[in-house]
Amino acid sequence: MVKKYLIILLSVFIIAIGIQVIGVIQINNAGINHYKVLENERKSDSLNLYFSNQFDNMEILTRAHAYWTDALNNVNSENESWVNNYLSEYLTDGNYNVDFVYLTNESSTFKNAVGIDIDTISDSTIYTTVLSENEEARAIIEVDNKIYMVTGYPFATDDQQNKQGAFLIGRELNQGTLDDLKILIGQDLYDEHLNITVDKNFDPLEDYEHNIFSVESIDETLYVHIHFDYQFSNYLNKTIKGYLLVISLLVLVIFAITIFSLFDRFKKEMDKTLSQLSEIDVSNNHFRPLQPSKAPEFNNIIKVINQLGINIESNIEKLMQKNLEVVELLSTASEINDPYTSQHSNQVSVVSTLIAQKLNLPEVNKVKLCAKLHDIGKVFIQLNILNKEEKLSQKEFEAIKKHPEFGAELLTNLTQFDDIRLGVLHHHEKYDGTGYPSKLKGKDIPIYARIIAVADVFDALLSRRPYRKSFSREKALEIMAQGRDKHFDPDILDVFFELVESNQI
Ligand SMILES: [Fe+2]
Secondary structure (H helix, E strand, C coil): HHHHHHHHHHHHHHHHHHHHHHHHHHHHHHHHHHHHHHEEEHHHHHHHHHHHHHHHHHHHHHHHCCCHHHHHHHHHHCCHHHHHHHHHHHHHHHCCCCCCEEEEEEEHHHHHEEECCCCHHHHCHHHHHHHHCCEEEEEEEEEEEEEEEEEEECCHHHHHHCEEEEEEEEEEEHHHHHHHHHHHHHHHHHHHCCHHHHHHCCCCCCCCCCCEEEEECCCCEEEEEEECCCHHHHHCCCCHHHHHHHHHHHHHHHHHHHHHHHHHHHHHHHHHHHHHHHHHCCCCCCCCCCCCCCHHHHHEEEEEHHHHHHHHHHHHHHHHHHHHHHHHHHHHHHHCHHHHHHHHHCCCCHHHHHHHHHHCCHHHHHHHHHHHHCCHHHHHHCCCHHCCCCCCCHHHHHHCHHHHHHHHHHHHHHHHHHHHHHHHCCCCCCCCCCCCCCCHHHHHCCHHHHHHHHHHHHHHHCEEEEEECCCCCHHHHHHHHHCHHHCCCCCHHHHHHHHCCCCCC
């Protein structure tokens, strides 16, 4: 049973651990990855919309000034003072949120720039597109480690004919932009992690240090790198691992409780079996088999013990039978030279048995045998004394009084007949303590001896003895009644008279 439960428990434990390991892998590889994709898509959509709106607004501003006739005339006339005062400073100092202004005429003989290195713009692709191809353009460029959103329009008259130069304005992606981006991607979640970098070697998939978001400008194109918040991922991992740890502990606790319960049950079964073993009464001739246990391991032991008990019981019965035969042989031998004792013993045996039955004693046969043997000690008394016709002398009487002790001595080695031996030894004790050989009194006299005393005296009164005649039944009963509380146990005497009244004696 234990082995079976241990295997089941071990399997459950291994499965639980396996589920946890698989769970971690699945959550890390699938669950979190899925979360990453959804988050990135959401952020990308937001950012695209944001930058698109920004460019649209700048484009409106750029186009309006590219068609400003005064500006065109002053650029073409290379009036640097007017351009700086009325166009460049007007735009950069105004409420247009513009960080630089660049403009040039068609032949590039006049160039003017505010807020940015002029050569950088002249070399840029957007400038070439606007000036050479006379087309509008938008781009993001990096200048001196700063990133700018730039829109450009060719200078033109109001009717958009005769394009004669380039006009570009730009807006730096500065702290204000960062603040907007924080709101877009969730300030509460990513506040501490947001940054904008132009590090071209940055690998968003590998670099966990920049673990949120970056903007990179390559060839005048803005690349917005959105990285999954690995810190948040780690937080998720830790949380999940925390739950898994709790689950692990719970599994361990359940495991421990089950083991404890199992051993507790095992111990109970063991205690129950030991209790049954301790209750085996070795003095009782009848062996009572032990009940099977709920634990199969014990049943083999119980089976062996039961078989052992049955064998012992069988051997004891055989031994007792042999001893009984020996005792009966003794009884027979004692009757050969003493016909009176033989007949007397039979009578005493009959009456004693009736009394024992009436008293509901458990082993009536033992009472019967005890009564049969009660005078067996007389085989050691000289026959001339035993069969003397005259009245016995004091010395001879003392010799005869030894017969209970001789009889008990004869049965000494038959230990299973110990109560029979005591019955033989004390059958001449009297209830008032005046009997022999031990002067026992009252209920101290063994029950077999008290029964035999009643039957013995009654039969003796009815018998003719060498030194007197027999008494009549009436006289004998009268004498018996007089012996109440003196010679006889009153309870047993009551039973005797009940038997007399019912004519069983
Ligand atoms: Fe006797």
